Amino acid sequence: MRKSAGWSWRILVVIALISLLVWATARIQLVFVAVFLGLVITAVLRPLVNVFAKVMPRGLATALGLLSALAFVGGLLTYVITSVTGQWESLSEQFSTGIAQLFALAQNLPFGLTITEEQVSEWLDQGQTWLQENQSALLDRAAAGAGSVFEVFAALALAIFCTVFFLARGNDMWKWFLNQLPAKVREKWMLAGGVGWYTFSGYARGTVIIALVDGFLAAIILLIARVPLAAPLAVLVFIGAFIPLVGAPAAMIVAMVVALAVNGPVNAILVGIGIALIGQFEGHILQPLVMGKQVSLHPLVVALAVTAGTLVAGILGAVIVIPIVAVMWAVYAKLRNLDPPMEDLEPDARAAQP
Structure with missing residues (x-):
């Protein structure tokens, strides 16, 4: 019984600590996410920065590494955007033709199942009615989503700020922590x-x-x-x-x-x-x-x-x-x-x- 009681209170303490950690993380979720992203970016860029640091100061190597990452991400986004804009006109025509073919297939489904154009039109009307009835709620959600977008950009900015110090002075920060x-x-x-x-x-x-x-x-x-x-x-x-x-x-x-x-x-x-x-x-x-x-x-x-x-x-x-x-x-x-x-x-x- 004494051994069981000893293990019981220790398990309760561990559960309490984990619960406290989860609660504290939820309260400062943006900070936690920013630090986590900063550590991820640091882990990915650290080998590149170490290579640059062999021929230049650590601070300059950090800046060059971050600029290289931004150039890669920017180039990827530019390529995606140009691909979408270049294919949008032909894609819309192909998509319309494909949707018409899908409707034709839906009218001859196996096991006697069919989906007619009248049913699809009825579903679209019901969806439009639902949007009109819930317009205010959707606007409120859109406003909340705008706040979430701001939080995302704030987390990214803080993550990049953390990454700069992790890459440039990470070892010194770790040594300082150990000395405490x-x-x-x-x-x-x-x-x-x-x-x-x-x-x-x-x-x-x-x-x-x-x-x-x-x-x-x-x-x-x-x-x-x-x-x-x-x-x-x-x-x-x-x-x-x-x-x-x-x-x-x-x-x-x-x-x-x-x-x-x-x-x-x-x-x-x-x-x-x-x-x-x-x-x-x-x-x-x-x-x-x-x-x-x-x-x-x-x-x-x-x-x-x-x-x-x-x-x-x-x-x-x-x-x-x-x-x-x-x-x-x-x-x-x-x-x-x-x-x-x-x-x-x-x-x-x-x-x-x-």
Whole structure:
């Protein structure tokens, strides 16, 4: 009973601390997101800045690294925008033709099911009526969305501000933090910080590399299938790769819908098969090759963590939960005292089993 009581109050303290951490993070969510993004950008750009720092001062290397990243993102956005504007006229015509073909197919569905133009027109009228009845609520949501957009830009600005200091003075900041701790615990904190940053940076860089490869392969498949807006859809696949389990399938569905509306069901199926093959290539080759042992989590742990993160903080929680869990496990595995592995059960123990 004494042992059970001892473990019980310790577990209650741990639960209270986790609850306090979740509550505090929710209260300062913008700051947390900004610091997290700053760490991600730092992990991705740090190798490039280290290369620049060999031939120039650290501050100048940091500025050049950030400018290189901004140039890459700006060029990607410019390419996507020009692709959309260049194909918009022809795409609208193809899309209208594809929608008409889908309506024709819908009128001859198997098992006696049909969707007529009158039904579609009725649904559109109902949707228009609903919009008119809920106009004020939608305007309120739009105003709230404008505030969210402002928060997004504020978080990005703060993230870039944090990134500048993490890249330029990160080592000095870490040393200052260690010097504030008692000398007897500094070694453990150094070990925990080292393995934590190794895991986090490996996950961040690996995710970016895998996302780039996924987007590039998706662009090739979409171009071969002659799907319009191949560049924006490839960028969507790139973004979806950052959301574990659900991001890539969601991007695949969008690409299939575009291919279905423009080129018909056969083309949509081919696009779906191609992007599914990309997912298999990522899971069985890219992930082990790029990530290695830096992020070694069981698929069941990933699924449960993503679900829990989504329930707590939506899409944001699904994005950030995996690196957090990976860092926590890496730190625990580094600091624990691992007992020898359990041998096979003795013959008597096996015989006693039902």
